[in-house]
Amino acid sequence: MYNFLTGPALWATFIIFWGGLILRIAYLWRLSRKKDRVVYNHASFSWGFKSILYWMIPWGSASMRLQPIFTFMVFTFHTTLLAVPLFLYAHNILWDEAFGISLWSLPDLWADVMSVILLVSIIFLIIRRIVRNEVRILTGAWDYILLVLIALPFLTGFLAYHQFGPYEPMMIAHVISGEILLILIPFTKLGHMVLFFFTRAFVGFEMGARRGARSW
Amino acid sequence: MTQIQNHKLREVLEEEFARNELPVDQVKIRQILDANNGARIRTWLSICSRCGLCAESCFVYLANDRNPKLSPAYKVKQTLGQMYRRKGKVDRDFLKRCYEISWLQCTMCKRCSVFCPFGIDIATMISIARSVCHSQGFKPHSLYEFSENCRKSGNHMAIPEEELIDTCEWMAEEAEDDYRGVEIPVDKPDVKYMYTINPREPVYYPQDISYAGIILSAAGESWTIPSFGWDCTNLPMFCGDRALAGQQVKNVYEKALELGAEKILITECGHAYRSMAFEGPYMAGYDNGQPPVEVVHFVRLLYEYFRDGRIKIDPDKKIKVPVTYQDPCNVSRNGGLWEEARRIIPYLVEDFRDMSPNRDHNHCCGGGGGIMPMGPKYKPVRMASGRVKAEQIKATGAKIVIAPCHNCFDQIHDLGEEYDLGIKVLSLKEIIVEAMIVPDHMRLEPQD
Numbered sequence: 156m157y158n159f160l161t162g163p164a165l166w167a168t169f170i171i172f173w174g175g176l177i178l179r180i181a182y183l184w185r186l187s188r189k190k191d192r193v194v195y196n197h198a199s200f201s202w203g204f205k206s207i208l209y210w211m212i213p214w215g216s217a218s219m220r221l222q223p224i225f226t227f228m229v230f231t232f233h234t235t236l237l238a239v240p241l242f243l244y245a246h247n248i249l250w251d252e253a254f255g256i257s258l259w260s261l262p263d264l265w266a267d268v269m270s271v272i273l274l275v276s277i278i279f280l281i282i283r284r285i286v287r288n289e290v291r292i293l294t295g296a297w298d299y300i301l302l303v304l305i306a307l308p309f310l311t312g313f314l315a316y317h318q319f320g321p322y323e324p325m326m327i328a329h330v331i332s333g334e335i336l337l338i339l340i341p342f343t344k345l346g347h348m349v350l351f352f353f354t355r356a357f358v359g360f361e362m363g364a365r366r367g368a369r370s371w
Numbered sequence: 372m373t374q375i376q377n378h379k380l381r382e383v384l385e386e387e388f389a390r391n392e393l394p395v396d397q398v399k400i401r402q403i404l405d406a407n408n409g410a411r412i413r414t415w416l417s418i419c420s421r422c423g424l425c426a427e428s429c430f431v432y433l434a435n436d437r438n439p440k441l442s443p444a445y446k447v448k449q450t451l452g453q454m455y456r457r458k459g460k461v462d463r464d465f466l467k468r469c470y471e472i473s474w475l476q477c478t479m480c481k482r483c484s485v486f487c488p489f490g491i492d493i494a495t496m497i498s499i500a501r502s503v504c505h506s507q508g509f510k511p512h513s514l515y516e517f518s519e520n521c522r523k524s525g526n527h528m529a530i531p532e533e534e535l536i537d538t539c540e541w542m543a544e545e546a547e548d549d550y551r552g553v554e555i556p557v558d559k560p561d562v563k564y565m566y567t568i569n570p571r572e573p574v575y576y577p578q579d580i581s582y583a584g585i586i587l588s589a590a591g592e593s594w595t596i597p598s599f600g601w602d603c604t605n606l607p608m609f610c611g612d613r614a615l616a617g618q619q620v621k622n623v624y625e626k627a628l629e630l631g632a633e634k635i636l637i638t639e640c641g642h643a644y645r646s647m648a649f650e651g652p653y654m655a656g657y658d659n660g661q662p663p664v665e666v667v668h669f670v671r672l673l674y675e676y677f678r679d680g681r682i683k684i685d686p687d688k689k690i691k692v693p694v695t696y697q698d699p700c701n702v703s704r705n706g707g708l709w710e711e712a713r714r715i716i717p718y719l720v721e722d723f724r725d726m727s728p729n730r731d732h733n734h735c736c737g738g739g740g741g742i743m744p745m746g747p748k749y750k751p752v753r754m755a756s757g758r759v760k761a762e763q764i765k766a767t768g769a770k771i772v773i774a775p776c777h778n779c780f781d782q783i784h785d786l787g788e789e790y791d792l793g794i795k796v797l798s799l800k801e802i803i804v805e806a807m808i809v810p811d812h813m814r815l816e817p818q819d
Contacts, residue, residue: 183410190409193653196660210488217732218486221427289432290423292439293448298421347418351489354414358490362481365649366707368731370485 175341206359209371216371428486478740505611526602559595565632567603600626603643609741620651641701641776674711695769698733699776738782
C-alpha cells in the first residue's frame with residue numbers, strides 16, 4: 156500500500172497537480188485573450204509588480220493593517236505551509252533517493268515547531284470563521300473541510316515522525332492526505348496559489364496603470 | 372439595517388416592481404452571463420476565499436452597523452454569484468433581491484477591490500448584475516426615465532438644443548455685468564477643449580456654466596460647448612443599459628471628432644469622467660480601451676492653470692474658515708486626480724483639514740452609483756449609508772466642504788442637514804470665481 160502510494164499514486168498526483176494548474180492557467184489565458192482585452196490594454200510591469208509585492212509583505216496594504224492579527228496568522232500559516240513540505244529532511248531524502256536531487260533541509264526541530272505552528276494557525280482560522288459575523292456569513296461547509304484537509308498531512312506527518320500511534324497506518328494516512336490536497340489545489344479556491352499573481356497583477360493595471368491609484 | 376428594513380422602503384420597492392410585468396427571459400439572462408464569462412469573472416468568483424476583508428472597506432457595511440449581509444463578497448455571492456451558479460435560471464423574487472442589492476447597497480466605488488487580497492473587482496460584477504436586472508425590466512424608474520430622455524434627445528433632462536444655446540447666451544450676458552469679453556461659444560470648431568456638462572447645470576445651476584466661461588476666459592482658453600453631445604453624465608450607465616450607455620459616450624466622442632476639438636473637458640462631475648475616460652471606450656466599442664479624443668477633468672485643468680500661473684487668486688480672498696476636501700470616488704480613486712486637487716487648494720484656502728482616510732483610499736459619500744438621480748424616495752437609504760462620510764467630515768471640524776462632483780455636492784449638502792454638520796458645500800469653480808484676480812483683458816474698467 157505504502158509503495159503504491161509513494162509510487163504510481165504519487166506520479167499521478169503530481170501529474171494532476173502540475174497538469175491541472177497548467178491547464179487551468181492556459182484555459183484562463185486563452186479565454187482572456189477573447190473576453191478580457193482590458194487586461195492587456197493597460198498592462199504595466201511595474202504596477203503589476205507593486206500590486207503583488209505590497210500584499211506579500213506583512214501589513215503591506217491598508218486592508219491588512221485593519222486586521223493586523225489576522226494578517227500575522229495568515230502569513231504564518233502560508234510560510235509554514237510551504238516551508239515544511241519543501242524543506243523537510245525526510246522529504247528531501249525521498250527526492251534524493253528517487254531522482255538524486257534535493258533542496259536545502261530544515262533541522263527536524265524547526266520542522267516540528269513549524270508544523271505545530273501551522274496547526275495552531277489553522278485552529279485560529281477556523282475559530283475566526285465561526286466567530287466573525289462577516290466571515291461566518293460567507294462560510295460554507297467546504298471552507299471548513301478544506302482547512303481540515305490542509306491540517307491532516309501536517310498532523311499525520313507530525314504524529315508519524317514522533318511515532319505517536321501505529322506508524323504504518325499513520326504514514327499511509329499522511330501520504331493519502333497529502334495527495335488529496337495536492338490534487339484539490341488546481342480545482343478549488345486553493346488555486347489562488349498561482350491565480351493570486353494574475354488577479355493582483357490585473358488590479359494593479361486597472362487601478363495603478365490606468366489611474367495611478369494604489370491597489371494596496 | 373433599520374432604514375432598509377423600514378416599511379416605507381418596502382412600499383417604494385413594491386411600487387417599482389409593480390411596474391414590471393415582464394416574465395423572466397432566461398435566454399436573455401444567459402446571453403449577458405455568457406458575454407461576461409471571461410477569465411476575470413470566472414477567476415474572481417472561484418478564488419474568493421471568504422476571508423471577509425472586503426467588509427471593513429465598504430461604507431455601506433460600516434454605516435449600517437456592520438450588517439454582515441452588506442459585505443461586498445456577500446453582495447456579489449447573492450447576485451452575480453447565484454446567477455452563474457444557477458446558470459441564469461432565476462425567478463422574479465431573486466431579481467427583486469438583486470435589484471435591492473445592486474442599486475441600494477452598492478455605488479460601485481471600487482474601494483473593496485483595493486482592500487481585497489486578490490483584488491477582486493466586486494464593483495464590475497455588481498454592474499453586470501444591474502445589466503441582468505435591467506434586461507428583465509427591473510430598473511429604477513427614474514433612471515429609466517432619464518435614460519429614455521437620453522435615447523430621444525441625447526441628454527438626460529431632455530433639454531432641447533435651442534434651450535441649451537439660449538442658456539449659454541444668457542449666462543454669457545449675465546457675466547457681462549461683471550466682466551468683459553466672456554463668451555460661451557457653441558459649436559466652435561478646432562478648439563482645444565470641447566466642454567461637456569451635467570444637464571442639471573442648465574436646469575438648476577446655470578451659474579455653473581457662467582463660472583466655467585469666466586475661468587476659461589481668464590485663462591485665455593480655446594474652447595466651446597457642443598450643441599449635441601454635451602451631456603457627459605451617462606445616467607444609462609447607472610441604469611444597467613450598457614448599449615445606451617455606449618451611445619451616450621459615442622455622442623460625445625463623435626461630436627468632438629466632428630468639431631476637431633483636441634480634448635474633451637468634463638465639468639465637476641465624477642462619474643462623467645469615469646464614463647468618458649475609462650468605461651466609455653469599452654461601452655462604445657473601442658476595444659483598445661482608449662477614448663478617440665483625450666478626456667480631461669476640470670480638476671486637472673484647474674491644476675494646470677494654477678501650475679502655469681494662468682489663474683491668479685487674490686490672497687486676501689482666501690477662505691479663512693476650516694475647509695475639507697471631498698475626494699469623489701470617480702475623480703480621486705477611479706480618476707487619479709487626488710494630488711492635483713491638493714495642489715490647487717493651498718491657493719484658495721488658509722486652513723485645510725484633510726479627511727481620514729483620503730486620496731485613493733477615501734470613502735464614498737453614499738450618493739454615487741445612480742442613487743442620487745434615483746430620486747427622493749430613496750433618500751433614506753443614502754442618508755443611512757452616508758453616515759461614514761458625515762462622521763469623517765465632522766471629525767475634521769471643517770465648515771466648508773469642497774466637492775468637485777455633482778453627486779457628492781448634493782449628497783454632502785443633504786448629509787449636512789441630516790447629521791447637523793454645520794457645513795456649506797462649494798464647487799471649485801465657484802470658489803475660484805469669487806477669489807480670482809480678474810485679468811486686465813476681462814476688467815470692465817481699466818485699472819489705474
